[in-house]
Amino acid sequence: MxxxxxxKLLASLALPLGLGAIAGLFTAxxxxxxxxxxxxxxxxxxxxxxxxVWTTLYIFLGISLFLIWKQSASKERNxxxxxxxxxxALNFGWSFIFFYxxxxxxxxxxxxxxxxxxxxxxVLFYKIKPMAAYINIPYLIWVTFATILNASYYLLNRx
Numbered sequence: 001m002x003x004x005x006x007x008k009l010l011a012s013l014a015l016p017l018g019l020g021a022i023a024g025l026f027t028a029x030x031x032x033x034x035x036x037x038x039x040x041x042x043x044x045x046x047x048x049x050x051x052x053v054w055t056t057l058y059i060f061l062g063i064s065l066f067l068i069w070k071q072s073a074s075k076e077r078n079x080x081x082x083x084x085x086x087x088x089a090l091n092f093g094w095s096f097i098f099f100y101x102x103x104x105x106x107x108x109x110x111x112x113x114x115x116x117x118x119x120x121x122x123v124l125f126y127k128i129k130p131m132a133a134y135i136n137i138p139y140l141i142w143v144t145f146a147t148i149l150n151a152s153y154y155l156l157n158r159x
Contacts, residue, residue, distance in 0.1 A: 008069050013062035019092045020058045024051075027099035034102055041152035057142060060135045061088075067132035068125055080124040087117035104154045111147045118143055 001009070031047065065084055071077050090113055098107035118140050126133035 005070055009062075009066045012066035012069060013059065015065065016058035016061040016088060016091075017055070019088055020054055023092050023095035027095045030099035030102070035099065038153060039156040041149065041156060043152075044149065053142060057139045060139060064125060064132040064135050067129045071128055076124070076128055080121065080128055083117060083121045083124055087114060087121050090114040090117055098150065104150065104157060108147070108150045108154050111143065111150050115140070115143050115147055 061084075065081070068077060068080050068084070090110060094107055094110050094114060097103050097110050118136065122133045122136050122140060125136065
């Protein structure tokens with residue numbers, strides 16, 4: 001691996017891990033102060049599970065970005081990277097909408113947009129490097145679960 005590819009790998013991993021860490025730092029106070037007061041669906045996982053799952057998914061996202069970024073520049077590659085960045089922005093924003101602003105319904109709309117962007121990203125990644133798409137399937141599954149969880153929180157806590 002040359003210096004350029006090593007830089008791309010580090011940047012690819014740092015982006016999702018860094019955004020996840022920032023979102024976690026800014027929204028962590030909402031867990032004991034607000035989130036714990038909500039009516040929970042019966043299938044809600046324990047809070048300790050979210051950190052390891054998201055960290056693993058962010059690493060997979062970083063690896064998949066690297067697999068795409070190291071390909072020769074093309075319109076297809078650039079579009080795939082753009083959609084990756086879009087879904088990262090949506091992922092980052094959801095934490096603030098749900099935990100910081102306590103807007104469960106708006107967060108539900110936003111996570112549906114996130115889910116759609118992940119599907120598009122996977123399709124675009126598949127066309128360039130199938131492995132980059134495959135390693136994002138757990139992310140799609142987790143966000144599908146998170147969408148159902150968000151919807152359940154919305155239904156259980158409507159005023």
